[in-house]
Amino acid sequence: MVNRIKKAVLPVAGLGTRFLPATKAVPKEMLTIVDRPVIQYVVDEAKAAGIEHIVFVTGRGKATIEDHFDIQPELEETLKARGKEAELAALAAELPAAGGVSFTRQQAPLGLGHAIWCAREIVGKEPFAVLLPDMLMRSEPGCLAQMMAAYDKHGGNVIALEETVPEKVHKYGIVALGAEDEAGVEITGMVEKPKREEAPSTFYISGRYILQPEIFQILETTQPGAGGEIQLTDGMIRLAERQRFTGVRFTGATFDCGAKAGFLAANVAYALERADIAAEFKAELKKTLGEAAIKQLLS
Ligand code: G1P
Numbered sequence: 001m002v003n004r005i006k007k008a009v010l011p012v013a014g015l016g017t018r019f020l021p022a023t024k025a026v027p028k029e030m031l032t033i034v035d036r037p038v039i040q041y042v043v044d045e046a047k048a049a050g051i052e053h054i055v056f057v058t059g060r061g062k063a064t065i066e067d068h069f070d071i072q073p074e075l076e077e078t079l080k081a082r083g084k085e086a087e088l089a090a091l092a093a094e095l096p097a098a099g100g101v102s103f104t105r106q107q108a109p110l111g112l113g114h115a116i117w118c119a120r121e122i123v124g125k126e127p128f129a130v131l132l133p134d135m136l137m138r139s140e141p142g143c144l145a146q147m148m149a150a151y152d153k154h155g156g157n158v159i160a161l162e163e164t165v166p167e168k169v170h171k172y173g174i175v176a177l178g179a180e181d182e183a184g185v186e187i188t189g190m191v192e193k194p195k196r197e198e199a200p201s202t203f204y205i206s207g208r209y210i211l212q213p214e215i216f217q218i219l220e221t222t223q224p225g226a227g228g229e230i231q232l233t234d235g236m237i238r239l240a241e242r243q244r245f246t247g248v249r250f251t252g253a254t255f256d257c258g259a260k261a262g263f264l265a266a267n268v269a270y271a272l273e274r275a276d277i278a279a280e281f282k283a284e285l286k287k288t289l290g291e292a293a294i295k296q297l298l299s
Contacts, residue, residue, distance in 0.1 A: 054069075
């Protein structure tokens with residue numbers, strides 16, 4: 001019987017330099033996909049997988065994330081006075097349970113491994129999930145929920161995998177694959193941001209993890225690796241010497257919202273799925289681009 005995963009760590013300390021000037025005063029995680037901040041979609045994915053407590057690893061200038069996951073009495077009073085019941089209900093549905101979120105700060109940008117290590121006191125001695133909020137993973141059930149099934153069968157550590165092309169392996173953590181069953185594939189090796197000729201496969205770690213708490217002790221002594229940063233993958237390589245890692249091939253759509261093209265594509269994809277605005281949005285696209293151009297664009 002494996003320990004149920006109740007906590008998820010979301011590292012949100014990054015500066016978002018790729019989105020300047022938008023991110024000068026607004027955290028990149030608060031940029032909107034349609035009408036909700038990116039971070040809200042990731043929190044929803046965690047909640048749908050049974051997560052009860054979200055640990056945000058933040059940094060300076062990220063206070064609006066904290067405000068977003070709190071009540072806003074003035075706004076709620078105004079909505080009430082104006083009879084805006086639907087808006088009120090939507091806000092209430094997204095409010096975390098009291099005590100269901102924690103915030104800690106990564107004081108310096110020392111890498112993803114260091115960011116996760118900053119959550120060690122709040123997570124304690126239990127297995128936990130990590131969700132990288134740049135990556136929006138759209139599927140039903142969600143990516144973390146898909147991974148829970150592999151965790152129930154194999155225990156240990158679980159990571160979501162996707163396939164890329166050899167030209168892009170240097171951007172990711174890349175894995176070597178072993179035996180596979182219906183729940184997932186055994187990970188037999190990992191390397192962070194390898195050169196094309198050194199990559200063991202084209203499967204990359206896509207930003208969702210279930211990890212055992214022993215990772216914290218390891219990260220404490222993990223030296224800077226690729227890019228001069230303390231890498232989570234380097235910690236996982238050491239943990240894999242004594243614990244199993246299972247990979248789950250994610251089936252669904254992934255949007256890298258840390259990059260402009262991925263962020264814009266996510267806005268289009270999510271807008272086209274929204275019953276309340278899809279028709280109007282399609283009409284706007286036709287007007288702007290022309291029907292022939294849309295066909296050409298999508299061909
Ligand atoms: C991080 C991880 C990497 C993973 C990637 C997914 O890299 O270190 O293993 O493949 O996220 O987006 P980063 O994007 O922070 O460079």
